[in-house]
């Protein structure tokens with residue numbers, strides 16, 4: 001297989017951060033090739049093949065490069081080996097599967113490493129934009145035009161009521177897009193100012209994006225302001241706030257009020 005990280009020395013000698021970025025990029029490229037090859041196939045087949053092939057490639061790459069580490073993936077059973085492990089890769093091989101099947105650009109590949117107590121590195125590939133964001137390079141968030149309206153990223157297929165309420169209270173324009181990684185990356189890239197989610201997600205949906213967002217100096221938390229914790233026994237992590245740091249005090253108080261009135 002071309003550029004297969006499980007069968008070539010592509011990943012030999014890499015740091016954890018470099019490994020995360022190389023794997024995210026390689027899996028993203030493979031998914032792009034697969035999407036092209038599946039033109040005209042039923043969406044269900046595109047979704048199934050995308051998830052499965054991304055999982056095989058990414059899990060294979062990690063097993064080859066870091067055989068002693070545990071893995072928590074959206075696309076593999078959680079056998080519990082990660083609980084008590086010192087190092088756990090938290091991966092979403094294809095985040096935004098629906099958008100991938102629709103041949104849109106808003107999907108992502110997530111690779112994060114949790115060690116001891118917290119996330120230590122993360123990479124998010126955005127193959128539709130030919131971009132890989134990594135916590136290792138501390139991305140610089142562009143300045144925003146203070147005269148421009150606030151913009152808020154929200155799920156395009158299941159916008160939670162808390163998000164629409166918060167957008168209204170912040171007088172923010174809603175920008176609908178798929179994939180949690182793509183939405184967090186939109187904040188990092190200065191395309192939007194914040195992302196609010198509630199109602200359901202899992203650790204793999206946010207781990208790598210949050211590692212990148214933290215490295216970029218953004219605010220990241222639960223809706224109630226508490227810290228996002230990873231490698232928990234139950235990987236359900238249903239809500240998320242990512243925003244420019246200067247917006248955080250006002251946004252968090254708006255979220256608290258919106259939550260209290262629901």
Ligand SMILES: Nc1ncnc2c1ncn2[C@@H]1O[C@H](COP(=O)(O)O)[C@@H](OP(=O)(O)O)[C@H]1O
Pocket residue numbers: 074092094095096097098154155156157158177178179180181198199200201202205
């Ligand atoms: N209410 C919910 N319950 C479970 N997962 C959710 C969810 N809302 C969003 N997600 C997950 O978060 C990711 C981004 O969703 P959205 O584009 O709607 O914001 C998707 O991941 P996957 O594409 O990896 O399944 C989706 O499954």
Ligand SMILES: [Mg+2]
Pocket residue numbers: 074092094095096180204205
């Ligand atoms: Mg996901």
